[in-house]
Amino acid sequence: MKPRTLHCDLSDSELCDIASRARYVGSTEHKSYRSPAGEPNLRSDATPCDKEIEFPAIAALLSDSIRKGRISNAIEHGFPRYVWGWIDMDLYEARHINGYPGTYKGYKLEPPEYPKDRDKRLFGE
Numbered sequence: 828m829k830p831r832t833l834h835c836d837l838s839d840s841e842l843c844d845i846a847s848r849a850r851y852v853g854s855t856e857h858k859s860y861r862s863p864a865g866e867p868n869l870r871s872d873a874t875p876c877d878k879e880i881e882f883p884a885i886a887a888l889l890s891d892s893i894r895k896g897r898i899s900n901a902i903e904h905g906f907p908r909y910v911w912g913w914i915d916m917d918l919y920e921a922r923h924i925n926g927y928p929g930t931y932k933g934y935k936l937e938p939p940e941y942p943k944d945r946d947k948r949l950f951g952e
Contacts, residue, residue: 831899831909831920831942831943832899832900832942832943832944832945833897833898833899833911833942833943833944833945833946833948833949834899834900834945834946835896835897835898835900835946835948836900837896837898839894842893842894842895842896842898843894845893845905845906845907845929846889846890846891846893846894847890848906848929849889849890849893849906849910849929849930849931850886850889850927850929850930850931851882851885851886851889851921851930851931851932851933852924852926852930852931852932853882853885853932853933884914885914885919885933888912888913888914888919889910889912889921889931889933891912892910892911892912892921893907893910895948896946896948897910897911897912897948897949898910898911899942903923903928904923904928904929905928905929906923906928906929907923908922908923909921909922909923909942910931911936911942911949917935917936918935918936918938918941918949919933919934919935919936920933920934920935920936920940920942921933922934
């Protein structure tokens, strides 16, 4: 896996606009249980989702992380390809998915997978 870099050249107003349009839709490929994403279809090589984390909490984290600039500079259809946010002590990565622009799925990262953070946004407020 190529290391990702957390870096944001967007203004606060651009980040707020993107955050207001981004949507967490999840992925059945990471679920072993029925969810708003649909029927489970867990891939053998996919990180399984924690069923304790509710969709509304993940959606709020996605928007908040975008507003805080915890994004990659890679942009697809006007949305950052990657967004990072914390749930408890775990770092999650949301990835812009193929399909409707602004839709994301997410998964937990292990410390060796954490993005490079030259702007020091990952641990800031």
